[in-house]
Amino acid sequence: MKNSGEALQGKVALVTGGGRGIGKGIALKLAEAGAAVAIGDIDVDQAEQSAEELNREYGRAGFFQVDVTKEESIDTAVRMVLEEFNQIDILINNAGIMFRTRILDISLKEWKNTLLVNLTGPFLLCKTVIPLMKKNNYGRIVNISSSAGRSVSTLGGAHYTASKAGLLGFTRAVAKEVSSFGITVNAVCPGLMDTQMARDTTTQEELEKFIDSFPIKRLGLPEEIGDLVVFLCSEKASYITGASVDINGGDLMI
């Protein structure tokens, strides 16, 4: 088993969508920094696999099935996390979905579903977890938005861009409300990352074209998002709140 770092020693983190991709990279880095990590995912087998990997390396992970669009599912998962770990200090709203559908072909169902997972999910999680953080006068919330939220999505449709832009506004509003309780709320805006979501929705040829257009000519890695999230959750970032932090290889410069 590896030695874990000090930065988040004694902290408990809940990562939604932690079963694969960016969420898994974040969970790994939080564990490496010393946090106990609860991995929540709608796909419980993936969550279990992620937790097993973390447990082999660091020995402090649990897995929980959660559908971020359903209040009952969130209540049950949070109760189970508290039973196992007693507290939640860090919430990472990472679970998300993306469709490439163009505006005139987006059905109302697909629109609602995208907004439900990507925007309503973080709202429901925040409503459930912030009261626990307030009691401890401490908390770190990181919402995984996208460069789509700052500009326009490379791949996703208008519903995806709208959901990620909405998440940035949500981040700022909540950050302002909870700052007096020792809680910071920030958003991370990744560019195109090397995950299943990107691979499943593009051809290799398309990916190569995108990569060629980036100043840093490669896709981002989930662990790189994890390193940024660890920083935002650390004491060193205690004066940062309501921020939208870009990490995109220079694809978007604002």
Ligand SMILES: NC(=O)c1ccc[n+]([C@@H]2O[C@H](COP(=O)([O-])OP(=O)(O)OC[C@H]3O[C@@H](n4cnc5c(N)ncnc54)[C@H](O)[C@@H]3O)[C@@H](O)[C@H]2O)c1
């Ligand atoms: N991959 C990219 O290029 C990229 C870029 C910018 C932002 N993002 C964002 O980062 C986040 C993670 O993306 P990824 O590429 O790792 O995606 P992914 O599809 O590889 O993983 C997403 C995870 O979320 C889970 N999930 C989906 N719906 C859920 C629900 N209702 N409840 C709980 N869990 C659910 C999935 O089971 C999966 O494990 C998303 O919010 C995405 O929008 C991704």
